[in-house]
Amino acid sequence: MSSLLPILGNTKHPHEQFRSSQALEERLRATIRGEVRFDPGSRALYATDASNYRQVPIGLAVPRDIDDVIAIVAACRDFSAPILSRGGGTSLAGQCCNAAVVLDFSKYMRNILSLDPEKRLAVVEPGIVLDRVREAAEEHKLTFAPDPATHSRCTIGGMIGNNSCGTHALMGGKTVDNIHSLDVLLCDGTRLTVGATSDAEYEAILARGGRSAQIYSGMRQLRDRYANEIRRRFPKIPRRVSGYNLDELLPENGFHVARALVGSEGTLVTVLRATLDLKPSPQCRRLVVLGFPDSFISADAVPAILEYHPIGLEGVDQMLLDFMRRKNLAVDDVALLPEGHGFLLVEFGADSDAEVDAMARDFLADAPKLPASPKGVIYAGSEAQRVWHVRESGLGATVFVPGEPHGWEGWEDSAVPPEQLGSYLRRIFTLMKEYGYRSPMYGHFGQGCVHLRMNFDMESEAGIRNYTEFIDRAADLVLEHGGSLSGEHGDGQSRAALLPKMFGAEIMQAFREFKALWDPENRMNPGKVVDPIEVYGLAENLRLGAGYKSKSPETFFRFPEDHGSFGEATLRCVGVGACRKEGSGTMCPSYMATQEEKHSTRGRAHLLWELMEGHVLDPGWQNEAVHGALDLCLSCKACKTECPVSVDMATYKAEFLAHYYGEHPRRLQHYAFGFMDRWAHLTSLIPAFGPGAANIALRMPLLSHAMKTALGVAPQRNLPLFAPRNFQRSRKRLRTETTKQTVLLWPDTWNNYYHPQSLVAAEQVLTDAGFTVDIPSRHVCCGRPLYDFGFLRQAREYLLRTMHYLAPQIDAGMPFLFLEPSCASVFRDELMNFFPDNERARRLHDQSMLLSQFLARHAPDFQPAQRAGQKILLHGHCHHRSLMKMTDEVELLRRTGAEVELLDSGCCGMAGPFGFEKEKFAISQTLGERVLLPAARKASSQTLIVSDGFSCREQIAQNTDRRAIHFAEAISGRQSSQ
Structure with a gap:
């Protein structure tokens, strides 16, 4: 240790004293092809992960290739700067935040370099997302076995750092069990390829001499000196993740150096x-779900179930399901589960349906022999996927539950022998009760690893003292049961200080010596796992900490679900990074296009939180870093439902912009697009400059070019043309005798002035279904485009006018029916955020629905126009998918007799004014080309393309030779030519 003092100084955590950031930044910019970001916004983005901890980094480097990594490490070495490698940033123990130079591999170094199905080997870069590896392997009926719930966004490098496990570790082991070799870089510049090491290979390494020989010789000596203690102190359980994997150096394990480095959390080498x-x-897979009286009894059944050799054995408890229902999270999927208050998900796998069916049936037949004689259900295909979705929603279900205090990690994933699980859970819950803690339990019951997210008080001295005392006693419980402090997410900061309890003084000394072999200057993620000075304590670097109080600035929105506090709302993000997925769903479209953390929901939420705190970012609504991050948000609202904690970035963006433009001048574009309803209405009223004249101007090249230039519209875009006559003016009131109710059909700006045939078709459908259709006699607008530019004062006034003008219809309980999903979403979402205590607003909210929703609820026998034998390609508008779901629309379209394909296309990329803006055109096109536009081009001429969003239809029309129609046209039989 004394040799480190001249380098590190005499403070407890000397790496935090680094001060040469400007010179280091200049060196990096001069030597790497990748990106270098030392600005406050980038530092704020990477200050935390999914844990309770926060440390502001020195700066960020985004390498493009190995040469960049070598140059970055060399620069950091020359400037004595600590280094932190980061993957998806979903770590739950604090190992992915540090006062260091952060290397983010996930943007560029994310390739599969080779895959050999014969040898069953894949060579990958550290930033590759796990699902991409699994998809490639599945083409050869192979897989990378570990699959944590974050599989859609966690990276292989991060999995190696944390020694990740997941559901199917029961089948194939932890990450450490699935690593063949590693190409690694040491802080001193040494590059090694390490793996299992035979005696002959070991002698050859020694013969070559140099740094490699020094390291290998040191490891052999360390192993021989501590071998007996390693065998004695390392628990023989499926989920021992704590500490360094010194057991992999033992002779019986092949002196496997690569596996010894797995789980080292970036403290030894750069992969x-x-x-x-x-x-x-x-x-072929089948899922059997058993329902028990409680989860303690289900845990007692685990050893017996393991005798049937399942490939996955997971558990969830009743509290988790209750929380999911209260959050309206996957409630339809929860309904699939059998009766019970504790559930085990038992998955079987085989290479034929007959074999796996027999396995599942035989197991279910024997289930009554288990404790409490549980009953079960067998699931396959999409139903099995839905049940797995319940399990994967676990973390999201435990935080920001209405009526519950916040839940935090801290005792997230300890593990015990499976045969001890029932005893351990009863004891830990007794201890929790003593401290007033409660938590759902879920996780990897088959391997004795259960996730708990407790209501720790992280904001007061007494609460933090109780937290640290509880953790200390909980650690004793785990060790009494022969377990491991960490069973999946690593030690990081949450458990590193507890490792002496688990391993004892000798093994801790072995850890220090192992660290010193690889990183003698303590530059690699210092303070985590083990440190020659001292690891961080449980209560250091807390993101909140004693005396924390979320900021509550004056806002336009009321944030009723966050205690009326914008600051509380920004705390919602727990960092699990579901917004960083890219293969399916809608969230987060801008991240899918850019692969940039600042353009993910998580990144934006963290920046807004940092803005409220004002420690790294300049406080106040005028911050340019935050404005830049929010600028590419498409306000798709997908995060409101796809994010497991319902981060509502569309609302946060609108709120921020409302304040930002209180001090900044607006562009002409904002007024043109934000108040589009007024311009459209005005055009329809002026005879000398009606729709026809406006369309001539829009078609004339010089005038069109001038308008697009003035409005900042991309030259590649065509400005939409007005319809010759809007729906309200051309409508002929239909006189029908009906015994059914009257409904109000909302003439939104887009369908009324641009695409009136949709409203004509909707009125025909409703009349055919026996309803009387009313429409407002004068111009109305929900004000949707106003939110995109932060015109919240005006947006609020639009809603007040609507509630005043249509008060009789609202108070009479008349259904308000919408064709444009974005307009419906204003009344389903923003309305109650402005007026949470207004009874008329509540009624309008409840009475507002899409046409498909209304028909499904109030005309269940309605028969749409028949299209037997035809194929329908359906693209869902973001707001429709996010807030109202597509189920009703799909069902009604299938009633036509057509074959309906609902595209998993995410955001179309147009998103109102977004896709027209010159600087956003490329992003818009990238998103359109993900799924939607190729599908539209590929569809046959006989295929009907249906999309309810005006913007979505524009994206298709402006990029293909096809024309999409509205759902109303599809079911009425009235449609314009495609």
Whole structure:
């Protein structure tokens, strides 16, 4: 230790004293091809992960290739700067935040370099997302076995750092069990390829001399000196993740150096490439779910169930399901579960349906022999996926639950032998009760690893004292049961200080020596796992901490679900990074296009939180870093439902912009697009400059070019043309005798002035269904475009006018029916955020619905126009998918007799004014080309393309030779030519 003092100084955590950031930044900019970001916004973005901890980094480097990584490490070495490698940033123990230079591999170094199905090996870069590896392997009926719930966004490099596990570790082991070799870089510049090491290979390394020989010789001596203690102190359980994997150096384990480095959390080396062992993937799977009286009894059943050799054995408890219902999270999926208050999800796999069906049936037949004689259900296909979705929603279900205090990690994933699980859970819940803590339980019951997210008080001295005392006693409980402090997410800061309890003084000394072999200057993620000075304590670097109080600035929105506080709302994000997925769903479209953290929902939420705190970012609504991050938000609202904690970035963006433009001048574009309803209405009223004259101007090249230039519209875009006559003016009131109710059909700006045939078709449908259709006699607008530019004062006035003008219809309980999903979403979402205590607003909210929703609820026998034998390609508008779901629309379209394909296309990329803006055109096109536009081009001429969003239809029309129609046209039989 004394040799480190001249380098590190005499403070407890000397790496935090680094001060040469400007010179280091200049060096990095001069030497790497990748990106270098030392600005406050980038530092704020990477200050936390998914844990309770926060440390502001020195800066960020985004390498493009291995040469960049070598140059970054060399620069950091020359400037004595600590280094932190980061993957998806979903770590739950604090290992992915530090006062260091952060290397983010996830943007560029994310490739599969080779995949050999014969040898069952894949060579990958550290930033590759796990699902991309699994998808490639599945083409050969292989898989990378570990699959944590974050599989859609966690990276292989991060999995190596944390020694990740997941559901199917029961089948194929932890990450450590699936690593063949690693290409690594040491802080001193040494580059090694490490793996299993035979005696002959070891002698050859020694013969070559140099740094490699020094390291290998030191590891052999360390192993021989501590071998007996390693065998004695390392628990023989499926989920021992704590500490360094010194057991992999033992002779019986092949002196496997690569596996010894797995789980070291970036404290030893930088991983440049990894060669992965792939395992056979059972192609046929069945899921059996058993319902028990409680989860303690279900835990008692685990040893017996393991005798049936399932490939997955997960558990969830009743509290988790109750929380999911209260949050309206996957409630339809929860309904699939059998009766019970504690559930085990038991998955079987085989290579044929007959074999796996027999396995599931035989197991279910024997289930009554288990404790409490549980009953079960067998699931396959999409139903099994829905049940797995319940399990994967676990973390999101435990935080920001209405009526519950916040839940925090801290005792997230301890593990015990499976045969001890029932005893351990009863004891830990007794201890929790003593402290007033409660938590759902869910996780990997088959391997004795259960996730708990408790209501720790992280904001007062007494609460933090109780937290640290509880953790200390909980650690004793785990060790009494022969377990491991960490069973999945690593030690990081949450458990590193507790490692002496688990391993004892000798092994801790072995850890320090192991660290010193690889990183003698303590530059690699210092203070985490083990440190020659001292690791961080449980209560250091807390994101909140004693005396924390969320900021509550004056806002336009009321934030009723966040205690009326914008600051509380920005605290919602727990960092699990579901917004960083890219293969399915809608959230987060701008991240899908850019692969940039600042353009993810998580990144924006963290920046807004940092803005409220004002420690790294300049406080106040005029911050340019925050404005830049929010600028590419498409306000798709997907995060409101796809985010497991319902971060509502569309609302946060509108609120921020309302204040930002209180001090900044607006562009002409804002007024043109934001108040589009007024311009459209005005055009329809002026005879000398009606729709026809306006369309001539829009078609004339010089005038069109001038308008697009003035409005900042991309030259590649065509400005939409007005209809010759709007729906309200051309409508002929239909006189029908009906015994059914009257409904109000909302003439939104887009369908009324641009696409009136949709409203004509909707009126025909409603009349055919026996309803009387009323429409407002004068111009009305929900004000949707105003939110995109932060015109919240005006947006609020639009809603007040609507509630005043249509008060008789609202108070009479008349249904308000919408064709444009974005307009419906104003009344389903923003309305109650402005007026949470207004009874008329509540009624309008409840009475507002899309046409498809209304028909499904109030005309269940309605028969749409028949299209037997035709194919319908359906694209869902973001707001429709996010707030109202597509179920009713799909069902009604299938009633036509057509074959309906609902595209998993995410955001179309147009998103109102977004896709027209010159600087956003490329992003818009990237999003359109993900799924929607190729599908539209590929569709046959006989295929009907249906999309309810005016913007979505414009994106298709402006990029293909096809024309999409509205759902109302599709079911009425009235449609314009495609």
